[in-house]
Amino acid sequence: MYQLNNKQQNELLELLCALIRNKSENPPGEEQQVAEFIYTHFKRENIEVELQEVAPGRPNVIAHLKGTGKGKHLLFNGHIDVVPCGCGWSSEPFDPVIKDGKVFGRGAADMKSGVAAMMYAATLLTRNKDQFSGELTLIFNVDEERINLGMLHYIKDGITADYAIIGEPTSLDVCIAHKGVSRYNLSTKGTAGHAAKTRYPDSAIAKMAKILPALEHHRYLVEEIEHPLLGNASMIITTIKGGTAPNIVPQHCDIEIDRRLIPGENQQEIEQKIHQAIADYNEQELIEYELDNYLFIPASDISKDHELTVLALDAVSRFTKRDAQPQIFEATCEAPFFSVTSNIPTLIMGPGGLAQAHIKDEFVEIKELYLAAEIYYDLAKDILNK
Incomplete structure (x- = not known):
């Protein structure tokens, strides 16, 4: 099992804080700044990346890590918009606060911690020069909090992959269905x-x-x-x-x-x-x-016995040292754009709790952030070599 060292943990924590600082409230739909930050990060890590313009000032970010053969194609997905802050916060919503083992800020749970963990897992694959035969695509879309313009644009010409994982806040539970x-x-x-x-x-x-x-x-x-x-x-x-x-x-x-x-x-x-x-x-x-x-x-589901589910449950059990069991996700998310429209087996799993989404003083447990990156990295290495 790969575990982040102190330097990597600090780097991942700063990555999340930087994502929070880059405002992306929706409405009105201001994702350009955070999209460019993500793009620059991948460019710096020599990862193939593009900005896909959905509407003026609202680009999806798509990154690719291509292996040496014809192995499995895995998608990591997360949205980069956040709901409006509202009032009543204990601190500035876009100036993240680290306190009591948590990061506070708008988007900390929903879902910039999931985005940060997926970005860092891809970064580790590159830095560690891991060899794999498959392909990893990371799609970070705009406008999930309203009418999904970003995802509709991404899939409009059709997409294919073997598996997809969405990093919505599930407290690292492996969620196999949602309404x-x-x-x-x-x-x-x-x-x-x-x-x-x-x-x-x-x-x-x-x-x-x-x-x-x-x-x-x-x-x-x-x-x-x-x-x-x-x-x-x-x-x-x-x-x-x-x-x-x-x-x-x-x-x-x-x-x-x-x-x-x-x-x-x-x-x-x-x-x-x-x-x-x-x-x-x-x-x-x-x-x-x-x-x-x-x-x-549409609603989305995947069998509890599906290979992707089994692999994810095993990884979560090993890293969290608990007996992970399939759960349901109580909100809607991007899953059906993959599972229903594109016939890609999809599950939902990410750091942060859904109870923290859309509220003032939103936070994510830092320990969950680290575990998420380790789990995503472990799963990617496993799946991309099948």
């Missing part, structure tokens, strides 16, 4: 008029009132859809807005629907069932509405 998410805006329209003068009001809210109970009835059916690891699918109406003033017939009403998915659920079938539920509940009465599916990220 997907599908979000909808459903809108009804009416005709504005004076509330006192309109005898037969064309009210957007009245139309929505016929749709809401249909969706609530459908929710119970959705919750009957189950997965052995992830539990049940779900659906909930999360926002509602309508009307303009108390004396005007409502011209518009909008709701948002959050639908959580389990593996195997199909985008078209889900939408068709929503339409059918509204029609059935209202006995086929024609209700005018528009349904916009503005976000769809």
Whole structure:
């Protein structure tokens, strides 16, 4: 087992702190600075690297380490954007603080510690002149925290690989499944008029009132859809807005629907069932509405017996000295872009806890940062020589 020495640990710790200092809040989407930092690091280490422009000032970073033959192709992935800081921090969010064995700063857990550990594992492969027959690709994408412009751009022409590992914060648990998410805006329209003068009001809210109970009835059916690891699918109406003033017939009403998915659920079938539920509940009465599916990220899973899972569980068990068992990831991430769209077996494993993501005083345990780099390095050497 390869263990980082003190000099390497300090170097990795500084790498994480530098990533945090390079602001990359999204929104508004300011990843250029951190992307250029990562690019410069790989260039300095003589690792092949490119910036892939997704939108102005928003590049993905893609690095390649190519071996001597036709071994396995492994992908390391992480996103380089972070959520906005908000207020109430105990210190400056982009000036990392090292205290009590932790690094505090925006992105420390979600997920610049995972990015730093993957970068350092690739750096060790180069510095140690490790021989391998496969290929390692590192893809650090923009815009994960919003609508995944970076990942959609990366896979648009198709990608291939044997395995993928995503460094989201799992406290170094090997996560083999996560729910997907599908979000909808459903809108009804009416005709504005004076509330006192309109005898037969064309009210957007009245139309929505016929749709809401249909969706609530459908929710119970959705919750009957189950997965052995992830539990049940779900659906909930999360926002509602309508009307303009108390004396005007409502011209518009909008709701948002959050639908959580389990593996195997199909985008078209889900939408068709929503339409059918509204029609059935209202006995086929024609209700005018528009349904916009503005976000769809499928669920993802990999077998607990898959070679990648077994290798990862073994590595985590050896380095952490605990009996690692397959776990689930409770949030969505980039996994389905690999596993579902590209048919690449994918798992999720990284330093930091999901409970620390998106909160003030975000932190990562320094020990987990070191272990993550060692585990990624060990896995890469193993897989790239198969």
